[in-house]
Amino acid sequence: MTAEVYFPDSSEERDDVVRLAGVSVQRGDATLLHDIDWAIAPGERWVILGANGAGKTTLLQVMAGALRPTAGTVNVLGERLDNTDLDELLPRIGWASASLADRLPADERVLDVVMTACYATVRRGIERYDAVDEQRARDLLARLGCRRLVDRAFGTLSEGERKRVQLARALMTDPELLLLDEPAAGLDLGAREALLRTLSRLSEDEESAALVLVSHHVEEVPIGFTHVLLLRDGNVVAAGPIDGILRSAALSDCFGLPLLVFRHHDGRYTARAALVRMP
Secondary structure, eight states: HHHHOOOOOOOOOOSSSSSEEEEEETTEEEEEEEEEEEOOOOTTTTEEETTTSSHHHHHHHHHTTSSSSEEEEEEETTEGGSOOOOHHGGEOOOOOOOOHHHHHHHTTHOOOOOOOOGGGOOOOOOOHHHHHHHHHHHHHHHHHHHHHTTTSGGGOOOOHHHHHHHHHHHHTTOOSSEEEEEETOOOOOOHHHHHHHHHHHHHHHHTSSEEEEEEEEEOOOOOOOOOOOOOOOEEEEEEHHHHHSSSSHHHHHTTTEEEEEEETTTOOOEEEEEOOOOO
């Protein structure tokens, strides 16, 4: 499998949000990521696609500073992760994932779930918040259709409501990089479409953070996303501008079966298995 790798020459005048060079992650005999080279520029909106076990979540964890690679270098927001103070860096990164959601206390008030992102903690403790912090949390919740949830306990929310609250939390610190791990997983059709509309609005906002979203499904690629990275068994199959990369041949290589990709007039994608004649 020959990868089309998106890794601009170091001589280019770029101020990359993320730059990975030779990144590998080994766990026992398993290679979760293999020699990944990748760069993200400000304003780019990336989706990472691949089957279960492809390494998508691992790649996000590496970028979020939650997992140290076995080999290679990781630079995020101008800082090399193995040589920086993560306590100072993490508030600059918005992060939403199932693993983080599992750590959010069920009895915590929704408003506090959002505000605690300021200190990269999951439960409100002795830390102090200003009135401006509370107002920003309320404004974000209102913007995401969660105004009525402010005083609810996080554990009482539906799955769709939890996803929107997690997105508000990820945006709380006005991050420079936003990492979303399968934000539409487990949502019904209506909740999924509502979330994708929200992500499309974010992607179209020139002032918003660089975005990286993980998914299994091309149907979950929001309108306005600019780039795609395809992973298979910890290897990059292809990466680059979405118009040139998200094609039937590359997606078939990524998932290991014949697929047809369709782009619709509104900019959304769908994919289905190609019909193969039996001998």
